[in-house]
Amino acid sequence: FFFFKQKTAYEMLRSLVGSEMCIRDSANIVHCFSIPGFERRHKNVDIVVVRENTEGEYSGVEHEVYPGVVESLKIITYESSLRIAEFGFEYAYLAGRKKVTAVHKANIMKLADGLFLEAVREVAKKYPFIQYEEMIIDNCAMQLVKNPWQFDVMLLPNLYGSIVQNIATGITGGPGLTAGANIGTKYSLFEQGCRHTGYDIANKNLANPSALLFASILMLRRLGLPRFGDLLEHCLQTTLAEQKIRTMDIGGTNTTVEFTNEMIRKIEECRGKNPFKASYIKVTKE
Numbered sequence: 244f245f246f247f248k249q250k251t252a253y254e255m256l257r258s259l260v261g262s263e264m265c266i267r268d269s270a271n272i273v274h275c276f277s278i279p280g281f282e283r284r285h286k287n288v289d290i291v292v293v294r295e296n297t298e299g300e301y302s303g304v305e306h307e308v309y310p311g312v313v314e315s316l317k318i319i320t321y322e323s324s325l326r327i328a329e330f331g332f333e334y335a336y337l338a339g340r341k342k343v344t345a346v347h348k349a350n351i352m353k354l355a356d357g358l359f360l361e362a363v364r365e366v367a368k369k370y371p372f373i374q375y376e377e378m379i380i381d382n383c384a385m386q387l388v389k390n391p392w393q394f395d396v397m398l399l400p401n402l403y404g405s406i407v408q409n410i411a412t413g414i415t416g417g418p419g420l421t422a423g424a425n426i427g428t429k430y431s432l433f434e435q436g437c438r439h440t441g442y443d444i445a446n447k448n449l450a451n452p453s454a455l456l457f458a459s460i461l462m463l464r465r466l467g468l469p470r471f472g473d474l475l476e477h478c479l480q481t482t483l484a485e486q487k488i489r490t491m492d493i494g495g496t497n498t499t500v501e502f503t504n505e506m507i508r509k510i511e512e513c514r515g516k517n518p519f520k521a522s523y524i525k526v527t528k529e
Contacts, residue, residue: 269427270330271296271404273436275411278420280484281493285414291340291396292411293331294404295359296425298323301401319355319400324362330426331363331398332370342374342395343367346383346403359400384410412437419451419492420483422458424465431465433458448498451490453479456506478509 271294277287298318305315328345335343345363349356360377367375378386380403386393387410399407412421421436435454444450456479463472482488488505489495 269296269425270327271425273408273423275415275421277415278483280486285391288391288415290394290411292408293398295327295400299401317355319358321358321362324359328363328366332366335373335396340396344394344397345377346380346399348380409437417492420453422454424461433462449491450499451492478506
């Protein structure tokens, strides 16, 4: 018998184009924001998490040095740290963001995380108009659930990024609502912000398709098709705000198919119309 592990979209891309081409220069971005009409304890949260996507504890370099003793290596390079820092600050600048927070554990891992901070500080000097701060990961986790509004753009090594993305996603709605993007010079991949495979709800018609739809919106804009992305976003935000059709994870009883059919109905209603921008959206059949 063979067991085939269910893969995330990111893992499948690696197997298709090769890990070198896929991950060498990609950055993982998750935008966690409060969705109108969806009530949570924390309101008006708007955080962008930029995660280094290629190394750290995810390098996969580990071995047994002695029976019962395993060593796992955390790989941090100045090149990858500099690349992700440049991406994060450029994103903050282009998106009109005011603050970048670098998250680390350099008080303990002085060389590894110290090198990451060294690269980030070098880039921060080029953006004096963007506020820059550093925060230890332990304190960061607490601050996220206590006062998430203090964060704007967060810049993190691989493992810390995964943890913080999940926390930020949890306070803004959960994995069913948050989209993620992996942006590289050659390839880009769009997926859910939290890479959960969802074994417990597989084939049960219970999954919330919103995260996939938000990811599709990002993809359409990346492909130079903003009007189609705007149409999809308008219909999705309207569906969520109306609170008539909701899947189980966000307090409803509707199925995946019912949510999808509602989205199709709204898109059909918008054909040839201008729901929020005059003469901007028009979808026609091929």
